[in-house]
């Protein structure tokens with residue numbers, strides 16, 4: 001049996017997971033790929049005892065990147081720099097690369113895939129989206145006969161944990177976040193997760209494969225969950241919905257929609273049952289119909305599983321003739337502007353409890369051609385009460401126009417929240 005030398009950049013959470021999987025599942029992996037995998041060098045920042053042969057470790061990346069014996073490099077250091085330069089160096093040295101780095105792939109994926117193509121090597125990145133869920137490979141291979149019409153994903157475990165705590169235990173955002181931090185699910189600076197940046201990176205990677213696009217991640221509409229309150233969650237529940245941070249991609253006639261924001265989904269939707277740190281991805285293909293993927297979206301072994309699977313895929317392909325593996329697209333697609341997006345809307349308005357206010361607001365919605373499906377008032381007798389409106393399907397610009405007019409009414413103290421509703425799923 002041939003043996004193959006692999007270099008590992010990074011030995012943190014995921015690097016350690018990859019090591020453990022290669023030890024534990026050694027026999028299965030060898031059978032699956034037909035090679036004996038030898039992890040011959042591991043890059044770290046500093047030398048310390050890590051419980052394995054210390055001669056394996058180096059702090060010089062070029063011991064791996066320029067090592068002629070190493071044929072495959074696994075990048076697991078994270079961040080944009082120096083990770084991107086290391087990946088490019090490995091590719092230009094004709095090494096295949098596996099990474100779980102969503103930031104690098106979402107930002108430089110096109111350039112790196114182009115370089116991989118030019119050099120006749122593979123660049124795989126299954127672990128970069130939804131950890132252990134094999135979603136990229138599914139889109140690339142198993143769903144290749146479909147036009148993907150829609151993707152809706154809970155692809156950030158931290159925010160899903162926070163929203164689950166808020167929904168099931170009535171916690172407010174701050175205390176749910178503090179609990180997520182205490183459990184190690186959220187970073188000390190939680191901005192990337194909580195404000196939806198992490199999910200937009202992943203949506204960018206998903207949409208490149210699913211919709212054959214090449215759009216900058218900054219162009220994706222993004223809203224986080226920090227404005228969601230227990231009151232909104234309660235109202236949503238009363239109306240038969242749950243609130244989730246969704247990454248949404250939809251293929252339209254001439255444009256695509258890409259957006260990340262908190263969303264009301266019906267309580268019977270499969271995504272509504274995805275709780276805690278779990279991820280779920282709902283996909284609609286024009287041939288296969290609706291599909292739902294569910295699993296651990298992060299963590300050492302689940303993500304390590306995706307990384308090692310990429311490694312095995314490359315090894316299998318190495319024994320065949322090379323064929324361009326990756327979705328590199330120069331397709332110019334229009335990204336639909338957020339104001340042209342259609343949705344239903346949940347809008348919570350804080351108003352003075354005086355007669356006629358509901359009528360005035362309803363008229364302003366009507367004047368902007370926004371039709372209402374549900375209205376709830378809570379807190380009768382208090383000086384300021386909540387009015388909650390659910391609209392029928394309408395265009396975002398109409399809702400924004402109505403909101404501007406409603407805000408200026410003397411009786412309105414604030415627009416407490418506006419959350420989009422995805423309500424077209426039929427069980």
Ligand SMILES: NC(=O)c1ccc[n+]([C@@H]2O[C@H](COP(=O)([O-])OP(=O)(O)OC[C@H]3O[C@@H](n4cnc5c(N)ncnc54)[C@H](OP(=O)(O)O)[C@@H]3O)[C@@H](O)[C@H]2O)c1
Nearest residue numbers: 010011012013014044045046076077078100101298299303
């Ligand atoms: N954690 C997850 O659940 C998860 C899930 C999906 C994807 N990912 C992705 O997987 C990648 C790795 O994440 P992780 O959680 O394993 O990170 P981590 O625990 O912070 O580990 C990073 C490793 O890289 C090494 N390193 C960092 N910067 C370096 C540099 N400039 N030069 C040399 N070595 C460097 C560190 O060395 P030292 O050990 O010496 O500090 C450490 O071993 C990231 O791209 C992340 O986004 C992570």
